[in-house]
Amino acid sequence: AQSVTQPDIHITVSEGASLELRCNYSYGATPYLFWYVQSPGQGLQLLLKYFSGDTLVQGIKGFEAEFKRSQSSFNLRKPSVHWSDAAEYFCAVGAQGGSYIPTFGRGTSLIVHP
Amino acid sequence: DGGITQSPKYLFRKEGQNVTLSCEQNLNHDAMYWYRQDPGQGLRLIYYSQIVNDFQKGDIAEGYSVSREKKESFPLTVTSAQKNPTAFYLCASSIGGFSGYTFGSGTRLTVV
Numbered sequence: 033a034q035s036v037t038q039p040d041i042h043i044t045v046s047e048g049a050s051l052e053l054r055c056n057y058s059y060g061a062t063p064y065l066f067w068y069v070q071s072p073g074q075g076l077q078l079l080l081k082y083f084s085g086d087t088l089v090q091g092i093k094g095f096e097a098e099f100k101r102s103q104s105s106f107n108l109r110k111p112s113v114h115w116s117d118a119a120e121y122f123c124a125v126g127a128q129g130g131s132y133i134p135t136f137g138r139g140t141s142l143i144v145h146p
Numbered sequence: 147d148g149g150i151t152q153s154p155k156y157l158f159r160k161e162g163q164n165v166t167l168s169c170e171q172n173l174n175h176d177a178m179y180w181y182r183q184d185p186g187q188g189l190r191l192i193y194y195s196q197i198v199n200d201f202q203k204g205d206i207a208e209g210y211s212v213s214r215e216k217k218e219s220f221p222l223t224v225t226s227a228q229k230n231p232t233a234f235y236l237c238a239s240s241i242g243g244f245s246g247y248t249f250g251s252g253t254r255l256t257v258v
Contacts, residue, residue: 064244075236075249083244122188126244138188
């Protein structure tokens with residue numbers, strides 16, 4: 033079974049600084065990988081996803097993520113953070129075949145200082 | 147615009163009462179899902195349905211029930227058997243496969 037770890041519970045950055053949120057997965061074959069964002073009291077919104085091909089994936093809101101098979105990682109990045117990016121970020125991993133139900137990480141809370 | 151509507155946004159119930167959370171989508175998605183979210187625990191799958199009139203238990207189905215009589219609707223009933231029902235409940239839908247989910251805005255259930 034697949035699993036996903038988000039090592040950082042909280043991340044604090046200053047507005048305008050760069051951001052990297054970490055995601056590590058455990059799965060034998062090539063996984064399906066996702067990043068979602070959740071504003072307080074709201075549902076999740078899909079930022080980007082990776083299935084195959086180019087390992088650098090562009091998403092919405094200026095986010096990108098890079099799949100690194102050798103490190104079993106799919107870290108989310110943004111070059112310059114805006115105050116509106118403050119939210120909870122979830123990484124999810126899915127396994128090929130079966131029910132296609134992804135496993136979600138526990139989330140990383142992003143705090144943005146002015 | 148297409149999307150998923152969850153209602154109500156806030157729900158208060160007395161202990162021992164059953165309560166039903168509504169989830170409606172107009173995206174024409176085949177698959178629908180219910181998740182429970184507790185602080186620091188991420189999302190845990192309660193039930194999912196990949197086709198009308200069929201559904202499967204997720205990781206924490208005990209104390210919950212669902213129905214899928216229409217493609218657009220996937221209501222969740224939290225029964226009195228659920229030991230700790232106070233939580234944030236999220237409904238999602240997808241085209242199928244690994245297309246990614248569209249989520250509703252959630253229902254916060256508080257049982258007193």
